[in-house]
Amino acid sequence: ADMLREQGRERFLTAGETHRLFLALDAEPSRTAATCIALLALTGARRSEALNMRWEDVDIPRRLWQVPRAKSGRRRHIPLSDAAVAVLLSLPRPPGCPWVFPGADPARPLEGVRKCWDRVKARAGLARDLRLHDLRHSFASTLVNHGRPIYEVAEILGHSQISTTRRYSHFQNDRLVDAANIAGRLAAPFLTAAE
Incomplete structure (x- = not known):
């Protein structure tokens, strides 16, 4: 039952939804x-990692964000895209x-983004049940669907187990059809003879 519930909860943004999200954020x-x-x-980071992000942990020239204490308890490195x-x-x-991301009192970090997230989802026409954590799933799926090896994606997400990354990443059906077509090409002589 847990497995079914987990699979039913998977949610990934399409390219169009991601575009609308960024327009709404703007x-x-x-x-x-x-x-x-x-x-x-843009990073696949966890909400808590972003909310507690300090400038001292960001190295713009090296394009690196060092999370001092990740969920695993270890320091992790997040590459920063353009x-x-x-x-x-x-x-x-x-x-x-x-x-x-300072809070109203700059001595403290931003406490949360829930109200903003709800407004942005509504403005972008996204599902009301879309969670902030689903952005992490979407990030992983985008990388996998563009051919990045699962090991790279696991490293970026800070997963010690590849099985966790597999749960996060979701192949778009057209990629799976392309993969299946590789095997389908072997049937070309049979299909030609059948015509």
């Missing part, structure tokens, strides 16, 4: 929360504020 007045959500979509770097460079950096 129109969102709450810039700190919107930028935090954008970074989640888009993620652009998002980070767009952020104001108040003097003396260590947080990438």
Whole structure:
């Protein structure tokens, strides 16, 4: 029953939904929360990792974000794409504020993005039950569907078990049809003879 429930909960954004999400984030007045959500979509990071992100953990020249204490208890490294770097460079950096996403009190990090997430989902016409964590699933699926090896995706997501990454990644059906067609080509002589 647990397996069925888990499979039923999988949710991945299509390319069109992702485009609408970023348009909605661009129109969102709450810039700190919107930028935090954008970074989640662009890195596959966990919400807690982004909310507790400090400037000292970001190395823009090396395009690297070091999460000091990941869920595994170990330090992990998240590569920063061109888009993620652009998002980070767009952020104001108040003097003396260590947080990438400061809260209303700059001495503390942003507490959460739930209200912003609900507004953005509505504006983008996305399913109401879409969770912030589904951005992590979508990130993994995008990489896998563009041919990146599961081991690379596991490393980026900070998974110690490949089986966890497999659950996160979801092949688009057209990729699976392309894969099946490789075997189907072997039947070409049979299909030609049958015509």
